[in-house]
Amino acid sequence: QKEVEQNSGPLSVPEGAIASLNCTYSDRVSQSFFWYRQYSGKSPELIMSIYSNGDKEDGRFTAQLNKASQYVSLLIRDSQPSDSATYLCAAGDGGATNKLIFGTGTLLAVQP
Amino acid sequence: GAVVSQHPSWVICKSGTSVKIECRSLDFQATTMFWYRQFPKQSLMLMATSNEGSKATYEQGVEKDKFLINHASLTLSTLTVTSAHPEDSSFYICSARDQGLAGSQETQYFGPGTRLLVL
Numbered sequence: 511q512k513e514v515e516q517n518s519g520p521l522s523v524p525e526g527a528i529a530s531l532n533c534t535y536s537d538r539v540s541q542s543f544f545w546y547r548q549y550s551g552k553s554p555e556l557i558m559s560i561y562s563n564g565d566k567e568d569g570r571f572t573a574q575l576n577k578a579s580q581y582v583s584l585l586i587r588d589s590q591p592s593d594s595a596t597y598l599c600a601a602g603d604g605g606a607t608n609k610l611i612f613g614t615g616t617l618l619a620v621q622p
Numbered sequence: 623g624a625v626v627s628q629h630p631s632w633v634i635c636k637s638g639t640s641v642k643i644e645c646r647s648l649d650f651q652a653t654t655m656f657w658y659r660q661f662p663k664q665s666l667m668l669m670a671t672s673n674e675g676s677k678a679t680y681e682q683g684v685e686k687d688k689f690l691i692n693h694a695s696l697t698l699s700t701l702t703v704t705s706a707h708p709e710d711s712s713f714y715i716c717s718a719r720d721q722g723l724a725g726s727q728e729t730q731y732f733g734p735g736t737r738l739l740v741l
Contacts, residue, residue, distance in 0.1 A: 542727065542728065544729070553713075553715045553732045554732045556732075559729050561727050607654045607673070607719065609656070609671060610656075610668075612666055
């Protein structure tokens with residue numbers, strides 16, 4: 511059974527702080543990894559994708575991938591109340607359609 | 623990022639009727655689209671994989687005769703909920719796989735979702 515695991519939270523951080531979200535995956539076949547943000551009542555929105563070991567930065571967001579440890583993380587710098595949402599980690603299953611395996615999501619609450 | 627649209631965004635129907643939901647990739651071609659369902663405060667649940675020009679692949683426990691999927695073109699997939707019942711009321715979300723240019727890395731984008739309420 512291919513799995514992606516996340517701490518469900520809630521993760522509470524003060525405004526302006528760094529929020530650190532973590533995720534592990536079970537299948538070494540996975541080669542593509544994604545972070546989606548989902549506001550309550552809305553569909554998921556792609557925040558970051560990462561495919562190679564190391565860091566990938568986009569604005570206030572940095573994704574980190576360590577394939578040896580099967581670990582993916584997302585750092586959000588200068589957290590804002592508008593960042594409060596559920597963050598979903600997903601791994602492609604490496605199959606013909608690269609179906610995504612999702613974690614259950616981490617609820618982030620940024621306190622003003 | 624790429625845009626995926628869904629129509630309608632909201633639908634209310636009577637029990638026993640059928641409802642069709644459209645999913646379109648607006649600025650890229652998608653040979654593969656996915657249909658998810660999400661109940662309140664629960665995780666996304668993959669229902670099926672929609673493949674252009676071939677039959678959809680359904681996840682275990684999802685009735686293919688109840689949830690009909692047609693992926694007739696590279697930009698359109700439809701999900702029809704047949705003989706809908708109140709327990710089918712949910713948030714239905716599609717996603718489209720953007721494989722990018724040759725050698726580039728693929729991404730999956732979600733549509734805005736369709737809320738179905740069956741009375």
